[in-house]
Amino acid sequence: MTARHIVVSAAVITDAAGRALVVRKRGTTVFMNPGGKPEPGESAAETLARELVEEIGLEVAPDALHPLGSFEADAANEPGHRVVAEVFRIAAEADAVSARAEIAELRWITPAEAASLALAPLSTEFLLPIAWGS
Template sequence: MTGPRIFVSAAVITDAAGRVLVVRKHGTSVFMQPGGKPEPGESAAEALSRELYEEVGLVVAADALEPLGTFESDAANEPGHRVVAAAFRTTAEPAELSARAEIAELRWITPADVAAMRLAPLSLDHLLALAWG
């Protein structure tokens, strides 16, 4: 599918147990990696650093994020659009994070949880595999 592209930064955040953080925004039913759109003048890593603090309260410097590549999939919440994500890896512990701003819910998931959840195509097609191999 082709369509307008939305450029974002996305985080693959794992905890010590190997679980991956996914979030659900208010008014949606699909879980995805935290992140968002860069503001003018921001690099992808700078945008993600800002978004992680705004969305889940995680403080991580842009240069501490491990680049994973750029990936494209159908957008989860914008029908007919494609999302192009600069993905980065970092770690955190669940007690450090909470749902903030537009985030309604966060979950730490394992591969066993995937089949029972509504997950964004970007997560299913690319990002979860980067966490679990």
């Protein structure tokens, strides 16, 4: 059986201290990079700009997002599914974000802290290594 695909837009967000932002949705135990699924007619950048406002209160114009490409990994919260993410990079200050909507918790993490967190495959395989240049 083939895995079903979930299309999303995701953000690699770093602060001046080199930490990366991850979020955990309500009812889940796994942290992941912020982002979400598109609404009809939205571009990947428009999707991410909307999701960032909804989830963490960060306002970013779609054309201010820096595209990093498309990445695919096992979905964190949907067994048997793969997530296909259009990924963008942005910088933000830690005090510019707060957990909103379905986000239960957010954390700014370092590579050392990542080792002790339950993280989504997309984050561990691709997005956090991009954030930290490894």
